[in-house]
Amino acid sequence: MEILAPVFGIFTSFILLYYLSSLNRSNIYLALFFLCCNLVVMVYFGLHYSKIEFWEGICFVHFLPLSFLLGPSLFFYIKYTLSNNKAFQPIDLLHLFPAVFVAINCLPFTTLPLEVKTRMAHEIVNYTEDYRLNFWWATFEQLLYGRSIHVMLYAVLSIVYFFWNKRQVLKAFGVLPSNHVIIQRWFFSLLFLQVLIAGTSLGHMITLYFKPFLILGIPSVELFSESHFFRICGGGFFIQNFILFLYPKILYGNISYSVDLEEENTFQKIKSSIAKPLKNGIETLEITNAIQQYLVTTPFIKKDFTLSQMSFDLKITERVLSTYFNKELNKTFGEWKNDLRINYACDLIENGMAQKITIEAISAEVGFVSRSKFIDAFKERKGVTPSTYIKERKSTGA
CATH class of the missing domain: 1.20.1070 (Rhopdopsin 7-helix transmembrane proteins)
Known part of the structure; x- marks a missing residue:
């Protein structure tokens, strides 16, 4: 036993x-x-x-x-x-x-x-x-x-x-x-x-x-x-x-050790725990502000980051978020997510991360499940592969 x-x-x-x-x-x-x-x-x-x-x-x-x-x-x-x-x-x-x-x-x-x-x-x-x-x-x-x-x-x-x-x-x-x-x-x-x-x-x-x-x-x-x-x-x-x-x-839970500078009272915590219902009159600016605040924690670099997870975190229905991406941003959630990941990867490269770890490690760091998918998404958005982008940044001294 x-x-x-x-x-x-x-x-x-x-x-x-x-x-x-x-x-x-x-x-x-x-x-x-x-x-x-x-x-x-x-x-x-x-x-x-x-x-x-x-x-x-x-x-x-x-x-x-x-x-x-x-x-x-x-x-x-x-x-x-x-x-x-x-x-x-x-x-x-x-x-x-x-x-x-x-x-x-x-x-x-x-x-x-x-x-x-x-x-x-x-x-x-x-x-x-x-x-x-x-x-x-x-x-x-x-x-x-x-x-x-x-x-x-x-x-x-x-x-x-x-x-x-x-x-x-x-x-x-x-x-x-x-x-x-x-x-x-x-x-x-x-x-x-x-x-x-x-x-x-x-x-x-x-x-x-x-x-x-x-x-x-x-x-x-x-x-x-x-x-x-x-x-x-x-x-x-x-x-x-x-x-x-x-x-x-x-x-x-995904417990993290980060400071919340805007402390909520009890009523606000209860209110924020309830998912917002689908409303025709929900304002685009309200969603935009919510997403901007949400992105401060870089949730998109997690490998399992999905529309469902984002909906749960923001307390906004998936249908509202999907409509927001398709109509307001003219892109799917997946395209939007990969845009953020590639931009984040570029920031890492410009901050010298490419000199410390491999391209494969960078791809994992920004949430891609494989090196090939990272390279394809990078080339689609930047026009060049990550290795070429790194060499160009070195040659320009950036």
Whole structure:
């Protein structure tokens, strides 16, 4: 039965990745974080509860680099939820260095024949509990300490970044976003659970290999015993899988961290939540103003941006919007959407983005599902391909 919790967590992570990543790109990192967490739990289960030598050999050491992805993926999620720029920065690749280091460092063990690894894993887990295996640069024991310290350092880094960003927002706008409190509770819930799990793991390792100590008068051999260690760590990951459902705006919504300078009263919020009915007398200027305000958030760069989504967001019926595009703008919704995307791509190119990422990355950044569709739409509107446009801008010094 214990295996059901991580399986459910892996299922949840794929839901986040498949359905919600297009709504908010930071959800990609949340999905990766949940996926890594639950794979780590399954590794624990395979090592200590399956009692199957084959799975002990598979789970032993091989998945250790995953533990060094927990901190970075959680930090990326927090950073890119708060940041206006959702594009992954090349410098962020440095955060993945510890995981790569661990994967390479463990090659002396992971490249051994499976039967040899299985025999060693079974003996260590069930009898000796001696994790002092020698790899290339760091022992297995040192890596076990390191993974807990690594997660705790990233938790501190995430908290520092959160409060730094909070000061920046207050300095720029003088007010915090309306969803600041719920986002803070959500972030801190995740960070607390990770610190609790990592701290318990670190305490267990120190107690196992060093002299016992006291915490608030409680001996470490009792506080960090093997039974408490598995209960706290397993319980922490179990709670984490279900705590997401206590935050429905996080799970189901496109929650963003942006300041609404025009705070609505209760009556206005209720009124704005009701879709405007189709009226013959609805004014074109009213729709134009609504769309202009709506475009400030650049919703058109989302891959799944549709007329239905726009209708839902603006509380204006699809029929009214479709009539507006066809009669007032003399174009379809799709043409209008691609016009905005191509103009946005041109802005990125002129701001030097083409020097940092590929054309394919730019096409994804502005919402196109493929490079070819982006090139076709670009050439149709600008008369040249994106690569030619980039070269022309370079030659003119623009």
